Every structure is written in structure tokens, then in C-alpha cells.
Amino acid sequence: xxxxxxxxxxxxxxxxxxxxxxxxxxxxxxxxxxxxxxxxxxxxxxxxxxxxxxxxxxxxxxxxxxxxxxxxxxxxxxxxxxxxxxxxxxxxxxxxxxxxxxxxxxxxxxxxxxxxxxxxxxxxxxxxxxxxxxxxxxxxxxxxxxxxxxxxxxxxxxxxxxxxxxxxxxxxxxxxxxxxxxxxxxxxxxxxxxxxxxxxxxxxxxxxxxxxxxxxxxxxxxxxxxxxxxxxxxxxxxxxxxxxxxxxxxxxxxxxxxxxxxxxxxxxxxxxxxx
Amino acid sequence: xxxxxxxxxxxxxxxxxxxxxxxxxxxxxxxxxxxxxxxxxxxxxxxxxxxxxxxxxxxxxxxxxxxxxxxxxxxxxxxxxxxxxxxxxxxxxxxxxxxxxxxxxxxxxxxxxxxxxxxxxxxxxxxxxxxxxxxxxxxxxxxxxxxxxxxxxxxxxxxxxxxxxxx
Numbered sequence: 001x002x003x004x005x006x007x008x009x010x011x012x013x014x015x016x017x018x019x020x021x022x023x024x025x026x027x028x029x030x031x032x033x034x035x036x037x038x039x040x041x042x043x044x045x046x047x048x049x050x051x052x053x054x055x056x057x058x059x060x061x062x063x064x065x066x067x068x069x070x071x072x073x074x075x076x077x078x079x080x081x082x083x084x085x086x087x088x089x090x091x092x093x094x095x096x097x098x099x100x101x102x103x104x105x106x107x108x109x110x111x112x113x114x115x116x117x118x119x120x121x122x123x124x125x126x127x128x129x130x131x132x133x134x135x136x137x138x139x140x141x142x143x144x145x146x147x148x149x150x151x152x153x154x155x156x157x158x159x160x161x162x163x164x165x166x167x168x169x170x171x172x173x174x175x176x177x178x179x180x181x182x183x184x185x186x187x188x189x190x191x192x193x194x195x196x197x198x199x200x201x202x203x204x205x206x207x208x209x210x211x212x213x214x215x216x217x218x219x220x221x222x223x224x225x226x227x228x229x230x231x232x233x234x235x236x237x238x239x240x241x242x243x244x245x246x247x248x249x250x251x252x253x254x255x256x257x258x259x260x261x262x263x264x265x266x267x268x269x270x271x272x273x274x275x
Numbered sequence: 276x277x278x279x280x281x282x283x284x285x286x287x288x289x290x291x292x293x294x295x296x297x298x299x300x301x302x303x304x305x306x307x308x309x310x311x312x313x314x315x316x317x318x319x320x321x322x323x324x325x326x327x328x329x330x331x332x333x334x335x336x337x338x339x340x341x342x343x344x345x346x347x348x349x350x351x352x353x354x355x356x357x358x359x360x361x362x363x364x365x366x367x368x369x370x371x372x373x374x375x376x377x378x379x380x381x382x383x384x385x386x387x388x389x390x391x392x393x394x395x396x397x398x399x400x401x402x403x404x405x406x407x408x409x410x411x412x413x414x415x416x417x418x419x420x421x422x423x424x425x426x427x428x429x430x431x432x433x434x435x436x437x438x439x440x441x442x
Contacts, residue, residue, distance in 0.1 A: 250413050251334045257410045258330055261384060265319050265391040272312040272394060 024053045024220045026068045026191070030228045030235060034071035035078070039154025039164050044069075045078050053217045055195055057083060064193065064217065070225055075169050075183060079193065082160035092163055093194040096222065098181040169224070185230070188223040192216050312394050319390035326383035330414075333376040336369060337418035343369065373418030374425025381411045381430055404434065 027049065035044040050067045067078030079092055154162040169183040181189060194216040226233040301309075336343045384407055389399035408430055415426035 247338050247417055250417065251338060254410050254414050255330065255334075257406075258327070258384065261388050262323055262327070265323050265387055268319070268391040268394045269316060272309065272316060 022218045024051055024218060026051055026066060026220055026222045028068035028070045028075065028222070028225060030225055030233065031069035031071045031076065032228070034074065034166075035069065035076055035164070037150065037152045037164050037166055039152035039162055041067075041078065041080065041154075041156075041162055050078075050080075051220075053193070053220065055193070055217050056215045057081075057195055064195075066193065066220075068222070070169070073169050074166050075224070077163070077165040077167075079163040079165075080160055081163075081195075082156075082158065084159065086159075086161055087197040090161065091196050093196070094165075094191065095194065096181050096189050096191045098189065183222075183224045185224050186226050186232075188221050191220045191222045193220065315390040315394050319387045319394075322383045322387035322390065326380050326387060329376050329380035329383060333373060333380050333411075333414050333418075336373040336376055337414050337422065367421055370419040370421030371425060372422075374415060374422035374429065377411050377415040377418070377422060377426040378429040378433070380414070381407055381426070382433055384411075 029048050031044060031048065033044065035042060045067045048067060048069050050065050053064050053066055054061050055064045056062070062081065062083050065078075065080040065082075067076075067080070069076045077094065081090075150166045152164045154164065156162060183189065196215070228235050230236065335341070385399065385404060388403060388407070392399050392403070411430075412423070412426060416423045
């Protein structure tokens, strides 16, 4: 009894010394059809899993619902934030590294990553590439801005903002000294979502200064799903399971029908007159 | 009373008791009908057992269950044309086997049910045959288009033959 109590006290003390680090997981599914970039949480988004991640905004804990899905060579993000008031220059940045999960530092600054991929978004549909040796950053699109087909922000009736984004999964940038994080199917990548209202001048070469952003989520792991036709994909697994269930159900029904005929035949024995 | 006396009394009682009416000997027609029914019944049982066997084999084959799963999933080298051809024909062969098994299941089940109906003084009708076709066609459909086609064509051929022979 005393041992159990001591163990309980020790575990509580340990927990208080090293607070548990929450790691959130984003497991996008293969979308078909792809969501339309219109700033609306439409049916395509609703049919996929979303992850709710806490984020501190203005000293208060808020919940950020993150939708993700993959369609061919694109990855889609939907960031839904519901707060009582939204800052006029509310912005999000998604930063991702190609470092191995577990070894990547969980840091509020993307500068801590050796290679990172960032995007900064706000109502003006803008992003910027940062290149700063030896740390390399690149944006997620080929151009210097996110065009309408890649980004749309929606304002919902229930006081929420919905940032809908589409990025290429793989963007070779050898001429920019590398630095791209290419999302390979089945691989996992560390990711962070930053929130800010105090960003600097857009035209700064080294902007946005993610380290100066107000707040960020805990570390998130993003796992790119296998291709839909890959035997290991969830879609194929689900299809196979449904097929097996359907098959077995059908065979059981057929078996019962045949058994009924058998019972009918067995009962015929009593109809034969004894001599 | 001595034992000898007792047995004499019992014998007297038995002889005085009313005699049971004699069971009439079955007629030759009744014996023949009984033999026919017994033959139909044993034939129905045999056909039913066979059809159950074919049902199990058809389900295993159509569903791709053991041992048919291993036989069906032949390794195909995607870059080898001959391997692809072998794999395709191998799969078709199993679809064909499934179709034949389904056809055998249908025929033997129809025989069994028909015999049982005959013992009861009925004959197998279109509704019974339709019921059997519907039951078996679901199994055949799982075996692929080949097995489905073979069962459908085969069952119509069998029905046509029966209709032609009986008309």
C-alpha cells in the first residue's frame, strides 16, 4: 500500500517537473474530388477527419480546427478558427521541416529547423520565400504570391474564419540551393502552425519573422497517405473490408436459403407411408 | 395357487380375449409407391449432400477464401508480358471453375428439392427454380463476370434441356 502511494506521489512529482508534451497528428486522406478553394467548409471537408489543436490567442486558449487532405500532387489545408473577435490583421503561417520526427526541435521559431517550408497567409493572399544560409526556407508555390486558385479565406456566420489553402506537395528548387520539403507519400513530417498579428513589412527579404509571431501550436506530425491505388492505403483497406463483409453476408444468406431447402427435404421423410 | 395352475389360467384368459383385427397385406401398388418414395427420398438426400459440397466449394472459390486465395493470387511480374498473360488466364480459369461449381450446385439442389416435392405430391415449378437461380446467382456474381456468365448460360441450357425432355 505504502509502495503504491509512494509510486503515485513520485509519478505526480515527475509529471509536474516535466509537463507532458502533446503531439498532434494530421493524417490527411486521399480526397476525390478535391475540395474547391472557396473559403467554405463544404461537404468534401466534412467527409474527412479534422484535428482540433489548442492555440493560445490573446492570452486565452482557443481551438483551431485543422482539416487536411491530399489530391494527386497537391495537399490541402483548411484552418478554422472560432473566436469572439478576430484581429484585422489575423494571419497564419504553416511551417514544416524535413527533419526526422522526434529529432526536430519543438521550438516556436521555424529558424530552428535546418530546412523548412513556410507559408504566411492573411486577407491579402500573400506569402514569401525566405532564404537564409545555412537555414533554407522556401514557399510552397512557384510564384511569390498565392493566387486565387491556391488560397481563399472565408468568414462564417458563427464568427469564424476559414483559411483554405492548396499547395504542391513536391516543388524541386535546386536552383534555390535546395531547401524544399517534398512531401513523399507514406512519410511523416514535423509541422507547426503559427498565429500572429504583429508581422513586419511584407517586402522584407527575411520576412516573415516567424520567431516573432505571437503564438504557435504544439508540434504536429503530418503523415502523407499512400496513393489511393496503393495496396496499403486506407481506401483500399476499407474497400476490402467492406467487400469481405458483403461477401460473407451474401454467402450466409445463400447458405440459410439452402439450409431451408434441406430442412424441407428432411421433413419429407415423415410423408412417406410406412407399410 | 401353484405355478402350473397360474399358467393354465392365463392361457385360458388369452384364448377368451377378443382377437385383434388382422392387418391387411399391402397391395402391390402400395409397395411400389413406397419403394418409389424411399428411392426419391434417398436420392434427394444424396443430391442435397452433393449440393452442400458444391456450395462450400463455390463459396470458397467465389470468395477467394482458403485454399483458393493462394491459388488465385498468383504472383505476377508487372513487366513481363507472359507473366501477365499467365496471371490473367489463371484468374479466368478460376472464374470458370466457380461458374461450373455454381451450376452443379443449382442442378443438384433442384434435383433434391424436386424429389422432395414429388414425395409430397407436387412438382417443381418455375417459382422454385427462380428462387434457386436467385440464391446461386449471388454466389456466382462474386466469382467475377466469367463465373456469372457461365452460371447464367449453363442454368438456361439445363432448363431448356429439361423443358425439351419433358414436353
